[in-house]
Amino acid sequence: QVQLVESGGGLVQAGGSLRLSCVDSGRRSGPYIMAWFRQGPGKEREFVAVISRTGDVTNTAGSVKGRFTISRDNAKNTMYLQMNSLKSEDTAVYYCAASSGDTMGLAMSGYDYWGQGTQVTVSS
Numbered sequence: 291q292v293q294l295v296e297s298g299g300g301l302v303q304a305g306g307s308l309r310l311s312c313v314d315s316g317r318r319s320g321p322y323i324m325a326w327f328r329q330g331p332g333k334e335r336e337f338v339a340v341i342s343r344t345g346d347v348t349n350t351a352g353s354v355k356g357r358f359t360i361s362r363d364n365a366k367n368t369m370y371l372q373m374n375s376l377k378s379e380d381t382a383v384y385y386c387a388a389s390s391g392d393t394m395g396l397a398m399s400g401y402d403y404w405g406q407g408t409q410v411t412v413s414s
Contacts, residue, residue, distance in 0.1 A: 291316045292403040294386050299408030302376055306412075310371040312386030312405060323389040324369045325401060326360060328382035328410075335385070337396040339371065349394055354380070378414040383407040 293316030298309050312324070325340035339350045339360035348360050359372040369386060387401035395401070 292320075292322065292388050294388060294403055294405035296384065296386050296405045296408040299384060299410045301411045301413065304376060304378055304412055304414045306376050307372070307374045308376065308410060310373065310384055310386075310408060310410070312369045312371075314367045314369075314388065320388075320390075321362075321364050321367075322403075323391065323394055324362065325387045325389070325394075326369075326371045326384060327387060327398065328380075328384045329407075330379070330382040333382075335398060337398075338384070340394045340396070341369065342394060347394065349396075351396075373410070376410075376412045378412050381410060381412050383409050 296312050298311050321343045326338040327335050328338050329335040337351055341348045341360045341362050345362045357375045362369040385407045386405045388403040389401045
């Protein structure tokens with residue numbers, strides 16, 4: 291069973307940085323394809339970034355490209371999201387997700403496991 295726990299959220303001023311972490315504390319096989327999604331106030335959950343099992347391939351949403359970087363450390367069962375140059379529109383609950391499939395998808399339906407989310411608030 292996969293158990294995902296996010297951390298690292300908080301309140302930051304516009305232009306600042308945060309690093310989110312997602313630990314898979316229950317993994318017994320894998321590693322899985324993993325991704326970050328976010329859900330802003332009054333908005334639908336949206337794709338942010340995805341990373342391959344080995345970490346050598348990534349894909350990032352256009353809205354955060356050049357500012358956010360996804361990475362992972364399989365030895366620590368942990369995935370990261372480095373967020374720089376944060377904007378007020380980045381305010382959201384950020385969720386990590388894992389997929390047992392073979393596709394680095396952008397849709398929520400492609401992911402089997404989800405964390406509880408961590409709040410990121412960017413003040414302008």
